[in-house]
Amino acid sequence: MPASIPHDTLVANLSRHISLSEDELALFCARLRPHKVKRKEFLLRQGEIARDSAFVVSGCMKAYATDTNGFEHILRFATPGWWVSDLSSFITKRQSQLAVEAVRDTQLLLLSRSDQLELFDKIPKLERYFRILMENALVTTQMRLMDNMTLTARERYQRFCRMYPELVNEIPLKLIASFIGVTPEFLSRIRAAK
Amino acid sequence: MPASIPHDTLVANLSRHISLSEDELALFCARLRPHKVKRKEFLLRQGEIARDSAFVVSGCMKAYATDTNGFEHILRFATPGWWVSDLSSFITKRQSQLAVEAVRDTQLLLLSRSDQLELFDKIPKLERYFRILMENALVTTQMRLMDNMTLTARERYQRFCRMYPELVNEIPLKLIASFIGVTPEFLSRIRAAK
């Protein structure tokens, strides 16, 4: 039984944190559903219920909220090796505040919450994997929050360039602006003043 | 062997998410070290290593960073029932960016990272408890980040009043200002314009 390519990416990621037996791995992979989205297609729309969490195999997704004036605010980008969803909706099954949309053609592996919880009972080490992921995501999000409170727009842009070098020249500037929390016009000026 | 009062607070919190046997509970409680801090005393200073995570039994702590101009930015308040530390330092054992300080006299239960990890091996359900805590903390922090990006200072103040009604009239305004990300002067004007 040959392992499929997309799963390998995830298995590599897993094994950086835990080690599973062949059986456990098979059990886990059996619950993952490969899924492709084209640029501008949605994995989740604002107001829907987030059934799945998605592991990005290739491509890039964005998770964002739309404010009362219709402006998008990007909570995060998900590049290969990251999981993405509206965590709040995924956990509580309430309507999502976020939309999750492909920035470019993207390959995903989907895992439903119910499958995830079942797997936690069968494979405690898998719960460890996600516990570690949550810890790391929390650290990242806390740092981002502090950055937003302490840094200027220019400094946030510079930090973005260091954190996501693979995205800087690959995605529209307006997305970067929406991530660091400024208008596209102002980001344009920041770059001009370089 | 009578259970001590502070531990009961934590046990009540635990049992909202998982159920442990007598033995497991005893094993867990044995690793918790009661600790008291007076107002303005530190649990952790910027630059130290966060040995412990702390459960707040009573009182109130603040976790904050000091920027290059010497201004404090409060990442979060921890009121009874919440855990607090510099998570990044607690996990990685690197120097903390945050300080954790008592806003008022506070009773804590301390748990070291090494004890925590040992307990995860002995009591898988405890790892579940912390996995759930991390999930919830991540949801909260993500919402806060979005609020900072989408709301005005006045709206953030109103939201603070709804989220922390028990703190609004109990802590200095400048702490609230530092949490919602404005100067004390501007918060004063927001309230005046009511």
Next chain:
DNA sequence: CCGATTTCTTGAACTGGGTCAATGGAATCA
């Protein structure tokens, strides 16, 4: 390869919130 859409830039006027400074009020502690 072309038309349509989306993206990027620049200018000018504007505003939410910051800075600095001064004053009076409230805790805290000897």
Next chain:
DNA sequence: TGATTCCATTGACCCAGTTCAAGAAATCGG
């Protein structure tokens, strides 16, 4: 109880970042 420190308010001015508008450049779907 008085001294000391910390806290809240207010005024006058300032600035980082926004808004609106309008072209130019790049990209994309067919």
